[in-house]
Amino acid sequence: MANAFTRWFDERAPGLAPTYRKHMTEYYAPKNFNLWYYFGSLALLVLVNQILTGIFLTMNYDPSATGAFDSVQYIMRDVEWGWLIRYMHTTGASLFFVVVFLHMFRGLLYGSYKKPRELVWVLGMLIFLVLMAEAFMGYVLPWGNMSFWGAKVITSLFGTIPVIGKDLVEWIVGDYLPADATLNRFFALHVIALPLVLLLLVVLHLAALHEVGSNNPDGVDVKHGPKGNRWDALKPADAIPFHPYYTVKDLVGVGVFLIVAAFIIFFAPTFGGWFLEHDNAIPANNLVTPAQIKPVWYFTAFYAIVRMVPSFAGTAVWGVIAMFGSIALLFALPWIDAGKVKSVRYRGTGYKVALAVFVVSFLCLAIIGMDLTDEYLPRIFGSDIDLTTWDNVIGRIMTLAYFGFFVFLWLYTHLGWEKTKPVPERVTTHD
Amino acid sequence: MACKYPESLMANEVVDHGRRRFLTATTAVVGGVGVVAAAVPFIKSWEPSARAKAAGAPVTQSLKKIEAGQQLIVAWRSLPVFIVHRSPEQLAALPKQDPRLVDPKSNGSSAGQQPAYAQNETRSIKPEWLVMVGICTHLGCVPNYVGEMKPEPFDPNWQGGYYCPCHHSRYDMAGRVYQGVPAPMNMQIPPYHFVDENTVQIGVDPKGAA
Numbered sequence: 262m263a264n265a266f267t268r269w270f271d272e273r274a275p276g277l278a279p280t281y282r283k284h285m286t287e288y289y290a291p292k293n294f295n296l297w298y299y300f301g302s303l304a305l306l307v308l309v310n311q312i313l314t315g316i317f318l319t320m321n322y323d324p325s326a327t328g329a330f331d332s333v334q335y336i337m338r339d340v341e342w343g344w345l346i347r348y349m350h351t352t353g354a355s356l357f358f359v360v361v362f363l364h365m366f367r368g369l370l371y372g373s374y375k376k377p378r379e380l381v382w383v384l385g386m387l388i389f390l391v392l393m394a395e396a397f398m399g400y401v402l403p404w405g406n407m408s409f410w411g412a413k414v415i416t417s418l419f420g421t422i423p424v425i426g427k428d429l430v431e432w433i434v435g436d437y438l439p440a441d442a443t444l445n446r447f448f449a450l451h452v453i454a455l456p457l458v459l460l461l462l463v464v465l466h467l468a469a470l471h472e473v474g475s476n477n478p479d480g481v482d483v484k485h486g487p488k489g490n491r492w493d494a495l496k497p498a499d500a501i502p503f504h505p506y507y508t509v510k511d512l513v514g515v516g517v518f519l520i521v522a523a524f525i526i527f528f529a530p531t532f533g534g535w536f537l538e539h540d541n542a543i544p545a546n547n548l549v550t551p552a553q554i555k556p557v558w559y560f561t562a563f564y565a566i567v568r569m570v571p572s573f574a575g576t577a578v579w580g581v582i583a584m585f586g587s588i589a590l591l592f593a594l595p596w597i598d599a600g601k602v603k604s605v606r607y608r609g610t611g612y613k614v615a616l617a618v619f620v621v622s623f624l625c626l627a628i629i630g631m632d633l634t635d636e637y638l639p640r641i642f643g644s645d646i647d648l649t650t651w652d653n654v655i656g657r658i659m660t661l662a663y664f665g666f667f668v669f670l671w672l673y674t675h676l677g678w679e680k681t682k683p684v685p686e687r688v689t690t691h692d
Numbered sequence: 693m694a695c696k697y698p699e700s701l702m703a704n705e706v707v708d709h710g711r712r713r714f715l716t717a718t719t720a721v722v723g724g725v726g727v728v729a730a731a732v733p734f735i736k737s738w739e740p741s742a743r744a745k746a747a748g749a750p751v752t753q754s755l756k757k758i759e760a761g762q763q764l765i766v767a768w769r770s771l772p773v774f775i776v777h778r779s780p781e782q783l784a785a786l787p788k789q790d791p792r793l794v795d796p797k798s799n800g801s802s803a804g805q806q807p808a809y810a811q812n813e814t815r816s817i818k819p820e821w822l823v824m825v826g827i828c829t830h831l832g833c834v835p836n837y838v839g840e841m842k843p844e845p846f847d848p849n850w851q852g853g854y855y856c857p858c859h860h861s862r863y864d865m866a867g868r869v870y871q872g873v874p875a876p877m878n879m880q881i882p883p884y885h886f887v888d889e890n891t892v893q894i895g896v897d898p899k900g901a902a
Contacts (some may be wrong), residue, residue: 410833414858417832432735436744438770446738548765548772550834554858567831568859572876574801577830580874649860649873650844 284471290507291477291492293688297371298507299514300364306515307357308463314350315452324448326441329404330544353540354396355536356522358559361389365591369616371539372603373476376390379595381473386592391459394561398451400557404444410554412439412447413547418567421578438547470565470627472661479688480603486687525655525679553632561630562623563587568630569656583660590667598665599674602681609679622662629656733894750895752887755821763837765826768894772834773882774867775892776822783819783843785851789864798878802868805829805896806881809898815866815881822869823884823892826854830875833858839865854879 262341271278317681321340323332343470365385368374374382400411416439420430435442463510483497490498501507531537540551556564563584570580590597602608605616634652642651673679748769758764760779763774792798798811806815816822817838824836835854844850846860854863862870885898 401706410858414831414833417830420832431740432738436740436770437740440744441772442741442744547770548767548834550836550857552857554833568874570874571872572830572874577874577876647846647848652860 271621281562282366285504286502288471288503289496290475291483292439292499292501292689293477293479293690295478297367297531300360300512303514303518304362304364307353307360308355310349314346317346318350319452324445326404326444329444333403348526351537352522352525352530370605371478372480373478374595376400376604377473378476381466381469382595384462384469384594388466391455391462395451395455398447401447403541404545406543406545407538407541409439409545409557410550412443413556418581421576421581423576477688478604479685481684481688491544499691555632558631562626565626565630565656566660587663593638597671600679601685607682607684609681611673611679615666619666622659625659717741750893751890752891752893755892761839772826773894774824774826778820778822778865782852786813786866792870793868795878796868801876802878805878807883807897810881825880825882828856828861828875829877830859830861835863846872
């Protein structure tokens with residue numbers, strides 16, 4: 262009903278209302294979304310949380326090597342509700358990775374990266390990459406001892422590149438060691454440059470998705486199924502409007518998620534040293550390495566890969582190549598996997614086993630990267646075992662399994678080894 | 693009807709596509725050069741500043757109070773520099789490590805890791821004094837000094853040396869890296885010289901040395 266106000270608006274911005282309809286009330290999504298489909302909207306929720314709490318943190322944070330650590334303590338102790346805002350930000354960072362990992366695993370389960378959604382997947386992977394850079398730089402900002410040494414180790418990854426490595430590290434760090442200059446530029450990147458890129462990528466990710474339409478647990482394209490639903494005779498029969506149906510469903514997910522998040526924020530904000538590391542409660546000191554240097558949990562799997570590859574030919578660059586390769590391969594997944602069947606429900610046994618092995622290898626690498634093996638292996642095999650050797654043997658097998666997933670998947674689908682089940686015509690839960 | 697414009701400006705004139713392509717290409721190239729030139733100051737602004745470079749002055753340290761087997765860490769260019777008074781036992785163990793090392797003579801992968809005057813078995817000017825940048829050659833952590841010769845969890849046959857807490861790289865008492873660890877090279881020996889019997893200066897080569 263066009264009252265005077267909406268009429269005034271429509272005359273001046275005639276594209277707004279159709280855009281809203283296209284992406285909300287007339288965006289038809291398959292009706293059979295399950296639990297795995299909560300994590301996209303939850304990632305958006307966490308992004309909003311990070312931006313909001315981040316803005317308020319910058320109001321009291323001092324991005325200098327002399328002031329950063331104290332200003333974080335000031336936020337925690339003296340700023341009214343500062344502790345809550347900071348814990349929302351730090352817990353949000355970890356939960357961001359929880360929901361993003363699950364969101365990505367959903368893609369693997371149901372083949373959401375396959376044609377015609379390659380671009381959605383690649384844009385999503387770019388988001389993941391920017392998110393990792395964002396998380397790393399945010400981790401450096403409190404300028405605790407783990408911040409400093411984390412910055413040192415991660416920037417040194419670039420130092421392993423032959424010939425230009427040393428100069429490249431000095432360029433990134435702006436000094437001979439991570440220092441004031443490093444902290445300042447990481448702050449600039451963390452609070453403005455990367456969030457802008459991230460927001461743009463999220464918009465593109467959603468735009469690309471809405472262009473081709475959402476996948477679903479059956480991996481069948483509802484656009485190719487019968488037409489005509491309750492709202493539109495020309496739209497897919499097995500789809501429902503995103504708003505209000507999925508917005509309401511997602512609100513349930515938001516409720517559960519917020520209960521979990523609130524529990525962590527109020528009762529276990531450091532999460533036993535997993536979300537906030539104990540060694541980071543000590544100010545940065547370039548002369549004392551913490552006894553154990555390990556990244557926050559969401560980086561540990563990739564970090565373990567660096568450690569598992571020995572140096573040869575006089576350079577340590579191979580481990581770094583392997584680590585970046587482990588992420589680069591995910592980008593290429595739509596082309597590595599040539600299987601025509603999308604959903605794991607109808608794919609061959611080989612894919613199911615390979616996916617399980619892939620998940621196990623990722624989790625094992627994460628555990629090794631957390632140095633938990635130093636704690637558990639002696640309990641299992643006795644205290645006189647050679648930890649370095651065991652760590653390396655298990656870690657190298659898991660690294661091979663991680664990369665083996667992609668090799669196997671390529672062979673399995675390109676050479677036609679996969680025996681798939683028949684895919685139904687329509688989503689299995691239609692009326 | 694009277695025509696307001698000269699014939700040559702009318703739209704029905706043939707377009708010279710070659711000229712248009714040339715103009716488009718040259719405009720793009722000149723514009724591109726401008727963009728690259730404008731990016732240089734921004735990229736250069738990330739280099740260490742004049743203040744950071746000036747902070748790299750030499751450091752002088754007295755050796756009088758360092759007992760045999762002890763290590764002192766001093767900061768030079770914000771880098772931790774280990775000064776170790778090696779005991780006769782530690783020195784005696786050095787040649788025995790050779791078969792287990794990546795580059796025992798520091799003339800292979802580690803050829804650039806020390807000045808020529810420290811390229812010897814002990815990687816030092818005087819055998820008992822080790823002066824070394826305490827930065828692991830893997831990813832830049834500071835290895836822990838584990839000087840005692842006793843079995844360690846990471847090596848039952850430990851003969852003293854360094855153990856990196858980050859990725860478990862191991863070095864002997866001359867900063868030479870063991871085989872089978874992630875670090876590729878021996879740790880770096882900085883330029884240094886002895887001002888007198890009991891004083892060392894880090895950051896300056898001995899007189900006459902390159």
